[in-house]
Amino acid sequence: MSEVRTKAALAKEAAAVMNRMTTVQKNEALLKMADALIAEQAILLEANEKDIRNGEANGTSSSLLDRLKLNPSRIEAIAEGLRQVVELEDPIGTVLETFDRPNGLHIEKHRVPLGVIGMIYEARPNVTVDAAGLCLKTGNPVVLRGGSAALETNRAIVGVMRQALAETALPVEALQMIEDSNRSSVDEMLKLNGLIDVIIPRGGASLIQNVVQNATVPVIETGAGICHTYVDASALPKMAEEIALNAKVQRPSVCNSMETLIVHSGYAEKHLSSMAERFREKNVELRGCERAQKLVSWVRSASEQDYATEYNDYILNIKIVDDLDEALAHIRRFGTMHSECIVTESQENAARFLAEVDAATVYHNASTRFTDGFEFGFGAEIGISTQKLHARGPMGLPALTSTKYVVKGSGQVRG
């Protein structure tokens, strides 16, 4: 049997035991894992050093190497993340609804674990620990498949965490890591219906599209974000500038940053040049429609392809529109249903925008950068769902649960 099937089967077997674990038992395990990561940090740093050396030898980019790099303070932060998950309320076991039927049946809807979760992600070692913590806290075994660039680091991390689990009530086999770094191991995970209950991909657009296109196991799609900010005619210029600037440059590499600024023509004629100046100060390259180019001479021409691109970089499209309808149509065409914002003083336009834009999160007068589990107060997040099924937007612990109907009778049969 392949590594993937063997480990997924072990995880599946552990699911029944995980189902029975109490909140106290799960929290104890997470704290043991956190302590072990600190206590065994020499092992982690040594393994990480190998990944870094391999990366350097393979010409990996310095930004990727930086994301991969561990040091004592990063390990402390990762362990602290686990401790924070301990503080979160355990959603498992909650009774969401109860109802009694005329025939005397008593029906309860309970929150239960999702089952075996397959995580497919890239080279950030902190995802290994975050995902393990969030899945185990919600009673779910997890099969981790991280990027090959972090293989040594992830193996060391998972080894340390499994050793810690061995001293707890939780089954060690609830935490699995696929070491086969061939693409075929991902392909196999995607088709393991019956052993893996849900796949959650985290990473760039190509990783996510591979999962969505090839999985037969149910998927929670995350991540891709072509986010817009629409500055309406009545927007306050200072507020509009601060929100737009923040949405673009506070952290351009992430999914909730802005890719296209849509500006009402009335606002643009008076204020676009000053807004453009703010972006120039931050070294943001501007591309735009003809009308934007007329108002700001150094704006380059934006193609259809540009409007459809998630730059994740210091590049911004500008599109001038004559009314809210034109803005809504642009978002409908190019948005990825992630995060969309209107800056306006018109309550009527705000209400229409919030109601009509079909996205996980819609904003009135605030930066799209707030689409985040921590910013929403969830305390942690396993990802940001961009699909409409099951969970939408930042996913906290409840997104890692399912439900079960428990029916209590006294001999009822159907007539």
Next chain:
Amino acid sequence: MSEVRTKAALAKEAAAVMNRMTTVQKNEALLKMADALIAEQAILLEANEKDIRNGEANGTSSSLLDRLKLNPSRIEAIAEGLRQVVELEDPIGTVLETFDRPNGLHIEKHRVPLGVIGMIYEARPNVTVDAAGLCLKTGNPVVLRGGSAALETNRAIVGVMRQALAETALPVEALQMIEDSNRSSVDEMLKLNGLIDVIIPRGGASLIQNVVQNATVPVIETGAGICHTYVDASALPKMAEEIALNAKVQRPSVCNSMETLIVHSGYAEKHLSSMAERFREKNVELRGCERAQKLVSWVRSASEQDYATEYNDYILNIKIVDDLDEALAHIRRFGTMHSECIVTESQENAARFLAEVDAATVYHNASTRFTDGFEFGFGAEIGISTQKLHARGPMGLPALTSTKYVVKGSGQVRG
């Protein structure tokens, strides 16, 4: 452009309008559709007559022809189903949660439509009307792809309902039907990411497996049910017999009927022969393990394959076990996570069974036949989900919704 893509694109365009429809507008449309089905029943009966004649010519089984057949009282029942959906509470627009963040952001979680729903089903014309009613009531455009055996009937039904929609506020294009009865039209629907938001299959195991194996659009898997009833040592014999008999023979063709009866050896030694007699009276063929065969001479031998088969017929497997753990292991191995029952007077065993069996619906002392939207009091159901993502068990109107975070600020940016 193909028929499928063209119609899905029209449905997608209608989604924005559907989003804005009020409960009153949606209910008016459903009532108009119900009235039209009655008023135009001559058209429906004529079309249905063609399907029946085609079916007879093709040697279609009489049970399938019966399910396909329309008559005035069946049309009345179908129209009445629509009127019942009008009476149901509209989940759309409900604010599920609100919270305020320390930075002053006000966040609301709203219920919104799922988007374009693709229904793929077999030859029952009532599904055409039910699905249209449930989807439109929840603000979702729907693309219907029914079985070819009902093509003429479905075309007439959808034609009449679209004509009725034309006199309402709802967009006619929110109701689409694929007339291409080639398998390729199904395959195309399954890959229409971006135009279809969710696929819901309803029908036999092969239809559902085709959808699960080939869809790249998110799917809500429904239907397959290998359901067990476990009769524990302390079960009351009369109650156990009534529940087991009901679970098997009240309607053997449906997914929530029982396929395997698991019996504690202590109970079996005293009561299995009397229980077997009850099944014999109902012409149920019994297959079983060696121990069951020893206790009841006319029980045939059950193979592993038998335990893994959804008979949907007057056939039942019997498996004798020595304790609850053995029963749980059998269910873990062969169950499809649909509906599972324990009959026992032991509160301890009942509690363990209800907690440990991983199924959409678990029963103590009641027939598995109750897993049904109407029996649960949902007033209607679009299907019974056997997956853990999004919805599990009987799906009422809320299962046809998604959520959206609405965030209201006053210029907040992320620091």
